[in-house]
């Protein structure tokens with residue numbers, strides 16, 4: 450499979466407003482694709498659409514060759530929402546085993562996932578007593594059980610210190626090297642350098658779909674933020 454996500458003519462309305470007016474994009478397999486854009490640009494809405502929890506007004510969204518939201522995709526996609534969705538009063542191991550049980554995956558897959566996020570030493574600790582970064586990694590471990598082909602992560606590094614952010618991006622690279630595909634949203638532009646490919650969103654529209662080197666060459670900017678601002682200027686000039 451060349452593309453893990455294929456979206457054509459997607460329109461999403463939320464609270465009476467058109468959030469994604471007409472979005473078409475593909476996400477290639479085996480890569481870390483960064484979904485970048487300012488707050489409110491529609492990143493979470495797009496992610497919710499991909500995992501099949503967003504009502505869609507128009508368009509087609511194919512994920513791993515099936516329509517988004519198909520029951521068969523449940524085991525094939527790992528999804529981490531912005532707020533860690535783990536239980537404070539359970540240990541790391543109990544949390545991840547709970548998610549494994551829901552998927553019908555063996556409990557050994559929970560231990561593998563805990564090892565993948567480097568929390569084996571904390572497996573017996575209550576999640577409520579962990580740091581913010583450790584809690585984020587428990588959510589990620591929960592998404593990793595069952596060995597999903599596609600990981601969809603909504604701002605997984607928000608609020609983390611630079612060392613933890615670097616470690617998590619290292620983990621994303623390793624997961625992609627093992628053949629998984631990742632769609633990772635962020636509003637931190639310097640995280641663009643960690644992605645194989647970038648989707649820049651602004652006001653519900655794709656401003657760019659390219660690698661960082663391509664973007665820098667196209668705009669003459671020296672970093673992702675500069676490239677993003679240059680693209681906004683160009684789009685505004687073109688609209689005048």
Ligand SMILES: Nc1ncnc2c1ncn2[C@@H]1O[C@H](COP(=O)(O)OP(=O)(O)OP(=O)(O)O)[C@@H](O)[C@H]1O
Nearest residue numbers: 463464468486487488489490491492493494495636
């Ligand atoms: N539950 C909701 N009901 C109605 N409108 C919503 C809802 N959630 C988000 N929106 C609107 O949809 C638009 C896109 O929001 P979305 O959360 O997708 O953006 P985002 O790029 O993920 O932002 P952030 O980086 O702040 O998470 C915003 O204008 C927002 O006001």
